Amino acid sequence: MFALVVSLVVTLVSVAYSGPVLDDILNHAAVDQSCLQRDKRLEVTQNSPIGQTFVTGPGTQQIFRITVSLDQSPEEWLSGEAVTLALWDSPAKNHRLAEFTLDNITVKNVIGENPFYLGAPAQPNTPYYFEITHNGKGDGKAFIYATSQDCYRRGHLIIGGSAQDGDLYFKVLVKRDVDHDLLMEDLFKQFDLDAPGMEKVKRCVHARDWEGAIRETVAHFDAKPLSQWHASKATPKKNPSAELRAAEKALRHIVEVEGKEFFLGERVNWWADPLPGTPGPSERLCNWGLPRIMGYAYINSGDERYARKADEFYINWMLDNPPPVRSDIDWYGVAYSGLQIARKLGPNAWYFYGELMKSPSFRVDTRMAFIYFQTQFCELLYQGIGTNGEGWGGNWGFQIYDALLENALENPEYAGWRKWADFAVGRLIALSREALCADGVLNEAAPNYHAISARRLRRLLEWSEKKKLGVPADLRETLARMYTFMAYLTQPDGRTPMFGDSDSESYCEELQQVARLLGRADLEYIATQGRKGKPPARASVAFPVSGFYIMRSTYLEQ
Numbered sequence: 001m002f003a004l005v006v007s008l009v010v011t012l013v014s015v016a017y018s019g020p021v022l023d024d025i026l027n028h029a030a031v032d033q034s035c036l037q038r039d040k041r042l043e044v045t046q047n048s049p050i051g052q053t054f055v056t057g058p059g060t061q062q063i064f065r066i067t068v069s070l071d072q073s074p075e076e077w078l079s080g081e082a083v084t085l086a087l088w089d090s091p092a093k094n095h096r097l098a099e100f101t102l103d104n105i106t107v108k109n110v111i112g113e114n115p116f117y118l119g120a121p122a123q124p125n126t127p128y129y130f131e132i133t134h135n136g137k138g139d140g141k142a143f144i145y146a147t148s149q150d151c152y153r154r155g156h157l158i159i160g161g162s163a164q165d166g167d168l169y170f171k172v173l174v175k176r177d178v179d180h181d182l183l184m185e186d187l188f189k190q191f192d193l194d195a196p197g198m199e200k201v202k203r204c205v206h207a208r209d210w211e212g213a214i215r216e217t218v219a220h221f222d223a224k225p226l227s228q229w230h231a232s233k234a235t236p237k238k239n240p241s242a243e244l245r246a247a248e249k250a251l252r253h254i255v256e257v258e259g260k261e262f263f264l265g266e267r268v269n270w271w272a273d274p275l276p277g278t279p280g281p282s283e284r285l286c287n288w289g290l291p292r293i294m295g296y297a298y299i300n301s302g303d304e305r306y307a308r309k310a311d312e313f314y315i316n317w318m319l320d321n322p323p324p325v326r327s328d329i330d331w332y333g334v335a336y337s338g339l340q341i342a343r344k345l346g347p348n349a350w351y352f353y354g355e356l357m358k359s360p361s362f363r364v365d366t367r368m369a370f371i372y373f374q375t376q377f378c379e380l381l382y383q384g385i386g387t388n389g390e391g392w393g394g395n396w397g398f399q400i401y402d403a404l405l406e407n408a409l410e411n412p413e414y415a416g417w418r419k420w421a422d423f424a425v426g427r428l429i430a431l432s433r434e435a436l437c438a439d440g441v442l443n444e445a446a447p448n449y450h451a452i453s454a455r456r457l458r459r460l461l462e463w464s465e466k467k468k469l470g471v472p473a474d475l476r477e478t479l480a481r482m483y484t485f486m487a488y489l490t491q492p493d494g495r496t497p498m499f500g501d502s503d504s505e506s507y508c509e510e511l512q513q514v515a516r517l518l519g520r521a522d523l524e525y526i527a528t529q530g531r532k533g534k535p536p537a538r539a540s541v542a543f544p545v546s547g548f549y550i551m552r553s554t555y556l557e558q
Helices: 021-026 104-109 180-188 199-206 210-223 245-251 279-286 289-299 304-320 338-343 347-356 364-383 394-410 417-434 447-467 475-489 508-518 521-527
Strands: 008-010 030-035 040-045 050-055 060-068 082-088 096-103 114-121 127-134 141-147 157-159 162-164 170-176 254-257 260-263 541-543 548-550
Touching: 021 180, 021 304, 021 364, 030 050, 040 127, 050 170, 060 082, 060 127, 082 114, 096 104, 127 141, 180 210, 199 210, 210 364, 245 254, 245 289, 245 304, 289 304, 289 347, 304 347, 304 364, 338 347, 338 364, 338 394, 347 364, 364 394, 364 417, 394 417, 394 447, 417 447, 417 475, 447 475, 447 508, 475 508, 475 521, 475 548, 508 521
Parallel strands: none
Antiparallel strands: 008 096, 030 170, 040 141, 050 127, 050 157, 060 114, 060 170, 082 096, 082 127, 096 114, 157 162, 254 260, 541 548
C-alpha cells in the first residue's frame, strides 16, 4: 500500500474541538500573528530544522493552522520526501503540542502557501515555537522562504537550534473566544425567517432559543419535498448486491486510485492528491466524495458504522476548510475551485444527505452545519472566488451558475437567494453570448462540453417559464442553434463522434424532449431515426465559425 504521510498529534485532549461541534465550525479561524515578507530561501534538512517563535494574541483558545511558504518547484520534491511542522511550548521543546506532515505530492499540488493543520488548544498572550523538519528521504532537503528583515517583533527565526536575525514567512491562524449568542445571531442571519415554513424557526430565534432554532431549521429542510432527494429518502436496508468494498476501505481512511491504495492520514488530509491528474482524489476529497461513499453504504446496509463515519467526514471537512468569505483562510484550489463548489451544491449534495437522514448518527449539529455551508458556497460563487471577481467562463461557467441558480430557486429560505438567482441568470445569459460562436457552437471544440452547456441553458429556459425569471426572447433561438448542432452531429447509430474531450454519447432522448420544447419536428425526426417528425431540410450542414462541416447523403436512407 502506498501511504500519504499525514499525521496529527494533539496532547491533552483526544479531539481538538473548542466546544460544541457547531460552535467550533462557526468560530472561523483568523490570522493572529504573521510575517509576510520573504527575500531569501533557507535549506531544511533532518539534522538542521528551521523554526520560528511567536506570541499569541488576546482571546486565543486554539492554534488552528500555521502556514509557511515552501519552494514548490517539482524538481525540489522527490518521491518519499515530506516535511513535518511541530508546535512546541518553547524552543526548549519540553512539550510537543501538535504536529502535521505534508508529503511531496501534497506540497506540489496545494496552490500558494502550505497549510499545516494543528487544532491545538492554546492560551492567549503566550509564547510558542514551531519547527519544520525534513524526513531525510529523496535528496534530503527542502527550501523554505524567510526574510532577513526584522519583520515580526514578537519572535525570531531559529535555525538548527540557534537564534538568527530575521523571520520565516508565516501565518498563525487561531480561533478566539467568542460569544455563543453572537455566533447564533450570525448563523440565523443567513436565513430569511419570514419565508414560508420558517415560522417555528423565527419564534425560536426571537426567543433566543438557539437549540430550538437549530432543531426546527434542520426539521424544515429534512421535510422539504426537494426533487433531488426523492430517491434517497428511503429507509436503509440490507442490499446483498451492494458493493461495499470502497466503504470498508474509507472507514480506514484508504482510497483506491487506478488500482493502488492510498492512506489519507489518521485525520484525512483533504488537500492530498495521490496521483496528480487523475479524477479519483478530487472526487473523494474535494466534493465530499468520502461521506458520499458512506451514505451509499448506509442506505444499502443500515450499518451505523457508515453513518457515523460520514458524520465525522462532514464535520472534519468543514472544520478544516472554513469558507474563505467568512474566515482568514486562504483560498486553496482543491477545496474551493468553482466547479468543486458547484458539485457540493444542490442535487449533488442533498441526495447523499438524504441517504443519511434516517440515521441517529447523522447529528443535528452536522446537518445544521451542512445547511449553513450551502449558503456559504452560494456566496462564494456569487463573489467569484479565485477569479478576481471576473467569474467563470466556458462549460465550467455554465455548470457553476446553473448550480447556483438551482440552489437559490429551490431554497428561498436562504437570505441571499434572490440576489444569487438574479446574478446566476445574468451570468448564464452573458455566457450564451460570450461562450458560443456565431453559429451556435460552444467555443471549446468538444461536443461533450457543448452538450453540458446546452443542458444548462435548457434548464434556464424551463425555469424561466415556471418562475417568471424574465430571460431575453432570443434565448430560445440560441438554444435551438445549440441543439441543431447536436442533432446534425448524431450519427446513424444514434451516437456522436469523438472530438476533443468528449464521450461517444447519445443525444436522442433529450433531442426528443427539446423538439417538443422548441416545436422542432426535424429534431424529433433525427432523434427517432425517422419514426416521428419531419426530415431536416438539408442533409449536410456547415458551422463555419466553429469549423464543423457535417456531410451525409440523405436522412431518408438512414
